[in-house]
Amino acid sequence: MIAVLQRVRSARVEVAGATIGAIGPGLLMLVCAEPSDSEKQAEKLVDKVLKLRIFSDAAGKMNLSVKDVGGGLLVVSQFTLAADTSAGNRPSFTGAAGAEQGRRLYEHVLRYARAQHPVVECGEFGADMQVSLVNDGPVTIPMKS
Numbered sequence: 001m002i003a004v005l006q007r008v009r010s011a012r013v014e015v016a017g018a019t020i021g022a023i024g025p026g027l028l029m030l031v032c033a034e035p036s037d038s039e040k041q042a043e044k045l046v047d048k049v050l051k052l053r054i055f056s057d058a059a060g061k062m063n064l065s066v067k068d069v070g071g072g073l074l075v076v077s078q079f080t081l082a083a084d085t086s087a088g089n090r091p092s093f094t095g096a097a098g099a100e101q102g103r104r105l106y107e108h109v110l111r112y113a114r115a116q117h118p119v120v121e122c123g124e125f126g127a128d129m130q131v132s133l134v135n136d137g138p139v140t141i142p143m144k145s
Contacts, residue, residue: 001045001105002032002081007054007139011074013123014130021121023072028133032081033097033105037145042109045145049073050117054139062139066117073113076123076131077106099126 005027012022029049033042050067057063066073082096096102103125113120123129 001034001037001041001109001145003045003049003143003145004030004078004081005049005052005054005139005141005143006030006133007136008074009134009136011131011133013074013076013121014132015124015127021074021076021123023074023119023121025069025136026071026119027066027073028131029073029075030078030081031075031106031109032077032079033102034082034095035097035101037097037101037105039105039108041145042105043112045143046109046113046116048143048145050113052141054141070119072119072121073117074121074123075106075110075113076129077102077125 008028010024011028012019051065053065054062055064055069079093079096082093083091084095085091106125110122
């Protein structure tokens with residue numbers, strides 16, 4: 001799985017003008033399933049995200065996790081993370097899992113994350129979403145499981 005994490009002061013996702021998920025301080029997690037991905041990989045990614053020490057401690061060092069600071073997690077599906085731009089000017093998205101597998105793994109990420117963390121919000125798989133955020137730092141971290 002591919003993920004891009006953004007440490008945020010706040011983030012929200014809208015569909016058709018309605019907010020469907022929002023958090024205060026925490027992490028925005030954009031996530032994309034690839035064809036070879038499994039539920040085990042999805043769980044490993046969530047575990048890593050929740051333990052990643054990218055929040056500042058009292059000394060100003062990145063030493064705390066989203067769990068440590070009690071932050072929220074906003075999970076948004078984004079198949080474009082699998083874009084291949086190596087040929088031509090139009091990205092290819094053949095590296096992304098098909099819709100059925102992508103939906104299944106995205107929903108597994110959400111179920112697993114909600115079992116591990118108290119504040120998990122989400123986007124809507126396959127929808128035209130508008131994501132707003134106030135990036136904190138900025139801190140943006142690409143990940144791959």
